[in-house]
Amino acid sequence: MTNRSLLIKLITITVLSLLLMIPLSMVSEQINDRRYYHQQAEDRISTSWSGPQVLSGPRLVVPYKVRRTYEKKEDDGSVVKKTSIVKRELIVQPGHLAYETQVDLESLFSGIYELPVYTSNSDVSGYFSLIELETLNQKKNLVSIGKPRVVVHIQDVRGIVEKPVILFEDEQKYSFSAGSGYSYSGNAIHALLEGRSLGLKGNKVNVKGADAQLRFRLNLRVRGSQYLRFLPVAEETKVSLSSNWPHPKFTGRYLPVSRNVSENGFSASWSISAIAIDRRAQRISKKCGSESCQKNTFGVDLIEPVNIYSQSERSTKYAILFIGLMFIAFFLFEVIKKLPVHPIQYSLVGMALVVFYLLLFALSEQFSFLLAYLIAAIASSLLISWYLRYVFFSRKLAAVFFASISTLYALLYGIIQSEDHAMLMGSMLIFLMLALTMISTRNINWYQLTAVKTSPTGNVKTE
Known part of the structure; x- marks a missing residue:
């Protein structure tokens, strides 16, 4: 092989590698399309079941009216005093609020697409x-004090399983109705209370004792999907959450003070004081519901932390590395063993590597990702090794390539599964392959490569 033919071969290999990026981009586009279809299926399930949930409250709302006097300038220039009745509300946040929540998950399907949904039971x-x-x-x-009410904000009220009932320490029970019952127009439920239990008599308030407290209990059973979050509104908010879901992702403004995650589920608890909530957030929380206060929530x-679409997409990012390593191995066999490989043979092997990713993605929608990967990797390795048996006329070399390709696929699976260390493992793989290439070619004198006699088919039969 002369210097000129060597240069031409290298340019040809580089061009083929770049051309193979076209079918790879088509595979990536197909993955994005199927991800979009999966999102549509999730939206259909959420529409029928219930969407993400944010729970806030309860709050005590007392409506009242005041007489407002103001001056108005008439058309003739005179100024007259007028009065109007203005509706206002006193919103009382809980002094202490505790949630004991159990979340049970199940899976719903829309065609081949699966979405985990949950039912939460909160005391x-x-x-x-x-x-x-x-x-x-x-x-x-x-002027007057209206009927007080207790309001609970729920992001998607369609998820309420049973009609909640609030119970006070004097054993009085009040059922909730739809709507907030006051000026806020967001998703909420409310329960009308008797003013006497709050010390309201006419237009006067008579609360006995400076530490008068109205204790309450209620049970909320709410269905939802994707996430469950809480908006802290009390002077002290405590949440204890447990579930059978083994892959929780704790999000929001506040992280749990304790957590325990295992393959059987998780448990976590939060404790948030009003001191930890900035004053602006406290003012907003009195007026807004769960939909407009997302940035102050936690839960x-x-x-699924890593679904088949992100795993498939991550695997395609290493496709050019695989193709490059395979082409480098072919080129080294050409140089060291003097076994010429035609550009068409490079192209066929490269296409087999590309089809692996399409096969992996198609199978992963029907089976577990591990089983899909195993089937696709074995099929691709066997196909390429069988083909190389006739390219190199050697079972031994075909077996070596089968072992090498299988090892690379195993390493790729480890990189895909290791979300936190994927960059490190990928970098180490590239360094290792470069080191092996340099070691294998350390004794080659690239200036003294000679031409190789080939058979009419373009291949040399070796023993």
Whole structure:
């Protein structure tokens, strides 16, 4: 092989490698399309079941009316005093709020697409400090005090399984109805209370004792999907969460103070004081519901951390590395063993490597990713090795290539599964392959390569 033919061969191999990026990009595009179809299936399931959930509250809302006096300039230039009745609300946040929540997951299907959904069962307890109601006595021009209500914000009220009932320490029970029952128009439920239990008599508030507290308990059973989060609104908010889902992703503004994750599920607990919540967030939380306060929420995402689409896409990122390594191995056999390989044979082997990724993705939608990978890797390795048996006229060399390709596929699977260390493992693989190439070619004098006599078919038969 002369220097000129060597250069031509290297240019040809480089061009073939770049051309193979075209079918690889088509495989990647197919993965993105199927990911989009999967998202549509998830949206259909969420529409029928229930979407992501954010729970906030309960809050105590007391509506009242005040008389407002203002001056208005008439058309003739005179100024007259007018009065109007203005509706306002006093919103009392809980002094203490505790959630004991159990989340049970199951899977729903839309065609071949699967989505984990959950049913949460929350025992909620806490108290309201009634001393805050005495601020109504200080309102000037107070006209009337309306019927108080307890409001719970739920992002998707379609997920409510049973009609909640709030129970106070005096054994009084109140059922919830749809809507917030006050000026906020977001998704919520409310329960109307008797004013007497809060010390409301007419337009006056009479709370006995500076530490008067109204303790409550209620149970919320809510269905949802994708994630479950909470919005802290109390002076002290505690959440204890447990589930049978083994892959939780704790998200939001606050991380749990303790957690335990195993293959059988997880448990976690949060403890958040009002001191940890900035004053602006506290002011907003009195007015907004769960939909508009996402940035102040905390909770857990209940989705697959690495799905088949991200795994398949990650595997295609290493495709050019695999093709390059295979072509380098062919080229070294040409140089060291003097076994010429035609560019068409390079192309066929390269296409077999590309088809591996398409086969992997297609199988992973029907079987587990491990089984799909195993089938695709074995099929690809056997096909390439069988073909090389006739390219090199040697079973031994074909067996060597089969072992090498199988090893590379095993390393690739480890890289795909190791989400946190994929970069490190990929870099080490590239370094190792470069080192092996340099060691294998350390004694080659590239200036003294000679031409090789070939058979009419373009191959040399070796023993």
